[in-house]
Amino acid sequence: MGFVDTLLYHARVEPERPAVVLVDRVVTYGMLARVLRAIEIRLAQAELAKGDVVGIRVGNPTRHLAMLIALQRSGLVSVALGDDVSVTAALPLKAIASERIEPPRPGVKQFLVTDDWFAGGADMATPRPPVFDDDDECCIMMSSGTTGRPKPVWLSPGVLEQWISQLTMSMAGGNFEIVMCGMSVAGAWGYAVALTALWGGKTLLLSDVARETLHMISLYRAEYLVCSGHQLRMLVECQNEHFVPCGSLRHIEVGGSLLTSELVATARAKLGGRIISEYGTTEAGQIARSPVDRLPAVEGAVGQVLPWATIEALDGAGRALPQGHEGILRLRSTAQGRWEDIGHRNASDAGERWFYPGDVGFVRPDGCLVITGRVGDLINIGGVKIAPDRIEQVLLAHPQVKDAGVTSFAGAGGLEEVRAAVVLREPVESEELIAFCAARLIDGTPRLIRTVDEIPRNVGGKIVRERVRDLLT
Structure with missing residues (x-):
């Protein structure tokens, strides 16, 4: 029985149970x-063929989720359209279903999605044989963009069902009834969490606004929270301003950035629950995971490599290094999609589908993955390489810094210099922030710090450094 038929089973057995x-x-x-x-009735009138790619732009997350599911049931390939048209221009779009009038694209049908698309009548969707086989590509998720521009990753029903199975195992074995998800369902992680919750007949709470999230956790007695490291920090800040009891929380799963011991300690005190570190990619799903109290006291430790994943560290020539040696990481899993070749493959791949996430690190003998930086982000200060997120953590330790993004520029004599964008709680001179960093960093003190309204982040909560660079040019 497939995912959607399982959802429809829950609808027949407990139609009044809150789903989203x-x-x-x-x-x-x-x-x-x-x-x-x-929605399926609408799609049946659209004169589209099995496998046609349909771009969707629907703001409401519940409607977006329903569109994704209905498209798959109808044999159509879905892709969430972002604001960067150039990213999806190369996709073989046959139609766009949007809440707004889109700029015309040659050969692409357009459907204006209005409220009546979601006005369900008396009849429920019923189980039926799947249109897609397990190995067919049924949806496209855009990657996070941390390895460059976001790219399309094609996923099959078989991969999605493996994601559900793996998440059910890793998320407390599904031993919860209400899950709060701060990740967008337009992104792979948020979509996977949503599918897992609905497959299990759970109640899925959705919000990416910290204050709303806290009140929903308290009101609905959420037991499991999934969020990015940035969102966790915003939740803690809201708790500092106005405390909301969250005693029902038993687990907080965090991904998208490295967790500092200070943030973990504060989150435990303000939110409760066991905090779990997660590392994964759109291309290959969940890769490593551990409760933070089981992580070794090593900076950059993100979790135990999961049994369905394989990770190797390579030297500069693309040769696999012994376990415990730092290098450029490549990974693969039993639940990965198809993506375009981005030029990182080498002769040692031997035709195997390795993915290069752009991270530098190693796997310890005990099986724990340690991330020490990103290939394209490491800043070379006179021969000393430093990861920008380390500098960001120092800036975030200042009481007036709410958020921070760091990148490098070519300085005088061709040497790299550090620049930072910050979001402030209260005005503070950049000279004070520079001195604050200088007192805590041996290398990497920013030469320039500029105040901005917002640090650009993707749907997974990761900093988009290309856009940070634009803010600091």
Whole structure:
């Protein structure tokens, strides 16, 4: 029985059970099944063929999720359209379903998605044989963009079901009823969490706004929270301003950035629950994971490599290094999609589908993955290489710095210099911040610090350094 049929089973057995909850509305399993039926009727009238790629731009996360599921049930390949048109221009789009009028694209049909697309009638969608086989490509997720421009990753029903199975195992064996997800369902991680929750008949709470998230956790008694490191920091800040009891939380799964011991300690005190570090990619799913209290006291430790994943560190010539030696990482798993060749393959790949996430690190003899930096982000200060996130953590330790993004520029004589963008709680002179960093860093003190309204981040909460560079040019 496939994922969608399992969802429809829950709709028949417990139609009034909340399936997806936003801050201002609740969608039950029965309502979701009726909405799927309404969307499928629309799609059947669209004169599209199996395997056609349909871009969607629907802001409401519940509607977006319903569109993704209905497209797969109808044999159509879905892709969430971002604001960067150039990224998706090369995709073989056959149609765009959007809440707004899109700029015309030759050969691409357009459907204006209005409220009546989601006005479910009395009939629910019913189980039926899947249109896609397990190995067919049924959806496209855009990568995070941390290895360059975001790229399309094609996923099959078989891969999605492996994600669900693996997440169910790793997320406390599914031993919870209500999960709060701060990740966008337009991104791979948020989508995987949503599918896992609905497959298990759970209640899925969705919000990427810290204050809303806290109130929803408290009101609905959420037991499991999934968020990025940046979101966790914003939740802690909101708790410092106005405390909301979150005693129901048992697990907090965090990914997208390295966790400092200070943030972990504060989050435990302000939110409760066991904090879990997670490392994964759009291309290959979950790769490493561990409760932070089981991580070794090593900077950059992110978790035990999961049994379905393989990671190797390579030297500059592309040769695999012995375990415990730092190098450029490559990885693969039993649940990975198809992506374009981005020029990182080498002769030692021997036709195997390795993915190069752009990270530098190593796997310890005990199986723990340690990330020491990113290939393209490491800043070379007179021969000393330093990761920008280390400098960001120092800036975030200043009481007036709410968020920070660091990058490098070519300085005088061709030497790299560090620059930083910061979001401030209260005004503070850049000279004070530079002196604050100089007192705590041997290398990497920023030469320039500029105040901005927001640090650019992707749907996974990771800093988009190309856009940070634009802010500091």
